[in-house]
Amino acid sequence: MNQRRALIMLALALLLGLAAVALAARWLLHPAPSTGRRIIVAASDISLGQRLTPELLKALDWPAESMPRGAVQDSARLVGRVLRSSVLRDEPLSEAKLAPAGTLGGLSALIAEGKRAITVRVNDVVGVAGFALPGNFVDILVNMQASASGSEQAISRIVLERILVLAVAQEVGRDETRPKVVNAVTLEVTPAQAESIDLARSVGTLSLVLRNQIDPQPGVTTGATRNTLLHIEAPPVAVAREAPVRSSAPAPSAVMATRQRHCINVIAGTQRIEECL
Incomplete structure (x- = not known):
């Protein structure tokens, strides 16, 4: 009897185990339907300025409670568009990361509306030893000979501040943090700033000054000269004194001298003659 009961319990446990398996x-092979939506994400890492193709896009289920703002659900809306910022694999794509429709790929897609791109020739020193990378902000320093009091004097001064670096040499990627020594840097400027840079590099030597990315404070300076560098006081400027204006009117003493005359009365017969000296 006990043996029969043990066999029954063993069979029951085996059946329950098979049912659980x-x-x-079934739960693993047929998961519960997701409450999210399918959105379009990057199929691989994509650099800014690159034109999107179907191979670079894929659909991915995304939880509804954490849906990204501006997420795109139709890949047809993205094909042919140009990225204005780099994206990583499986990163959602949105209009905020895209250049306007019809924009050609390359550097022109990165230039903000109303801005221009100008390239400045640099070397390993002028280019801040290669640390001026795309996405950084720099100040532009000009060194030139300025005329002061009739003599030429070297002066160095910051002429433009917080200028965005669009590209270094032929590269526009902003994900690289290692320094790159290049011979040209492309900057994003306004039309007026482009004119200032063009004039500055024709009258002097340009240098780039790397600045903090989140520091908006302007650097107000008067420039550095040889005298300020060596703490030499400038010689006082001689002021020419005006010559006193001579009055055409005679001096009072001269007037009195002309008035004080000595007269002598001379009597000759019946005639009287007065002579004054």
């Missing part, structure tokens, strides 16, 4: 397999 079947339910677990």
Whole structure:
């Protein structure tokens, strides 16, 4: 009797175990329907300025409670568009990361509306030893000979501040943090700033000054000269004194001298003559 009961319990446990395995397999093979939506994400890492193709896009289920703002659900809306910022694999794509429709790929897609791109020739020193990378902000320093009091004097001064670096040499990627020594840097400027840079590099030597990315404070300076560098006081400027204006009117003493005359009365016969000296 006891042996029969043990066999029954063993068979029952075996049946329950098989049922649990079947339910677990069914749950793993057929998961519950997701409450999210399918959005378009990057199929691989994509650099800014690159034109999107179907191979660079894929659909991915995304939880509804954490849906990204501006997420795109139709890949047809993205094909042919140009990225204005780099994206990583599986990163959602949105209009904020895209250049306007019809924009050609390359550097022109990165220039903000109303801005211009100008390239400045640099070397390993002028280019801040290669640390001026795309996405950084720099100040532009000009060194030139300025005329002061009739003599030429070297002066160095910051002429433009917080200028965005669009590209270094032929590269526009902003994900690289290692320094790159290049011979040209492309900057994003306004039309007026482009004119200032063009004039500055024709009258002097340009240098780039790397600045903090989040520091908006302007650097107000008067420039550095040889005298300020060596703490030499400038010689006082001689002021020419005006010559006193001579009055055409005679001096009072001269007037009195002309008035004080000595007169002598001369009597000759019946005639009287007065002579004054």
